[in-house]
Amino acid sequence: MRLAIDARFTRTDHHDGISRYGASMIEAVSEHTDVLMLISDERQLALLPDLPWVRINSPLSPAELFVARRINRLGADAVFCPMQTMGSWGRKYPLILTLHDLIYYQNPAPPSFLPLPVRALWRLYHLAYWPQRLLLNRADVVATISETTRALMEQHRLTRRPVRILANAPQPGAVPRTADAPAEPSLLYMGSFMPYKNVETVIRGMAHLPGFTLHLLSRISDARRTELEALVPAGAQVRFHNGVTDEEYDHLLRRATALVTLSKAEGYGLPVIESMAVGTPVVASDIPIFREVSGGAALLVDPDDPAAFAGAVRELAVPERWQKASDAGLQRAGDYGWAASARQLMAAAGEAVRLFPGRRRRR
Incomplete structure (x- = not known):
């Protein structure tokens, strides 16, 4: 053919x-x-x-x-x-x-x-x-x-x-992160900044996560960045990267506590499976597509509840819980x-x- x-x-x-x-x-x-x-x-x-x-x-x-x-x-x-x-x-x-x-x-x-x-x-x-x-x-x-x-x-x-x-x-050949490299207190968001992506709730949740840094990786317009910067809680660490290379994304992903997304609508959510493929846990909104793609491996929360989001992240600060989520994600990613x-x-x-x-x- x-x-x-x-x-x-x-x-x-x-x-x-x-x-x-x-x-x-x-x-x-x-x-x-x-x-x-x-x-x-x-x-x-x-x-x-x-x-x-x-x-x-x-x-x-x-x-x-x-x-x-x-x-x-x-x-x-x-x-x-x-x-x-x-x-x-x-x-x-x-x-x-x-x-x-x-x-x-x-x-x-x-x-x-x-x-x-x-x-x-x-x-x-x-x-x-x-x-x-x-x-x-x-x-x-x-x-x-x-x-x-x-x-x-x-x-x-x-x-x-x-x-x-x-x-x-996910891209073929993903190598799981090594078990002897402890997770840094960092969170990654990879995706657009359109309103339905609900990045606002992630940023508000940082008020409950002292010591964590939120990395917003994707390209963003100046106007949209100004809107989101105004929401950053006092004392919270939020970094706008305005685009990263594949190599930079992979480096950050392998050191993060979790990839996060509280999107209210997705067709698939590729960063979720990319993250699980290297053994980085995921905190995501509890919507049908993330239930399907994650297959129970992600920590799913109410996308309108910043405190619930922060609670899931703090849960991953416990090494045993983090490792359990990492192992579950690796297993699920193997299905794709x-x-x-x-x-x-x-x-x-x-x-x-x-x-x-x-x-x-x-x-």
Whole structure:
């Protein structure tokens, strides 16, 4: 099978969640089949595996409406897109589209990096479910990354197509932190600073954690940083890194007491499984997706209760409790892997080929 994969959501400088998901899936599935990457900017190649590629339009371009005409000429047996927005009118190939989450129906503020016209369309798109149904029903198979999101898709009747899990996973080769390296009194947060991420409660919780340092690792706008700095309790240690390299992230993760997130909505929560994969415990909000991903290994708390959050952190200050959480996380992280995800994608691609209405004409 020749599988074309849409890699146009790959970043050009550093991975975000979607970018890392797509690049990791491409590398893993290339062990099973021939892969052709679809890019829109040659700078994306720096974060992608060394595989055949072709450059097409940006996914944010008006030309996206007609992108299938270009892809039709590439001779792919199936096409996989790690998003749901790929143009599909006039396609002559089996197609798998991916819906990661339904976050923006309850939290309609669009990502700030999108152009203004796209942000306006984003808000309109999430006012109702019918545009989502229109997109997803144009695929042959729909993918998602968690049972939590699949259940929500069924609840809102988002598609008539079969929905298959193509799971996210930590990066391969993660080596557990050594037992003889004691945890420092530090907490890490890795993620955006959008309102639904609920970083405010984490910061307020630092009032109950003297001696701990909270490291906010991700890039942040000046305006948002000013808002959050105003919430830092007197005497609390909160450090804004405004972006870290993968090496810096790994170094900090291996020395921290815990990774923390009190997000109120997620499609998966990749930092949670990344943290558990190296043996660093997790304190997270008690919401369905974190119950699913952590499998009981994380300490889950009420996301609106700063004191409860701080209490869970203090619980991890006891060495025996910390070690128990570390061991549970390592065991749970072993349930996820890109090799298994690649096999899931191959099965979904085979199903898409069988379901494709134009199958007989292609023979």
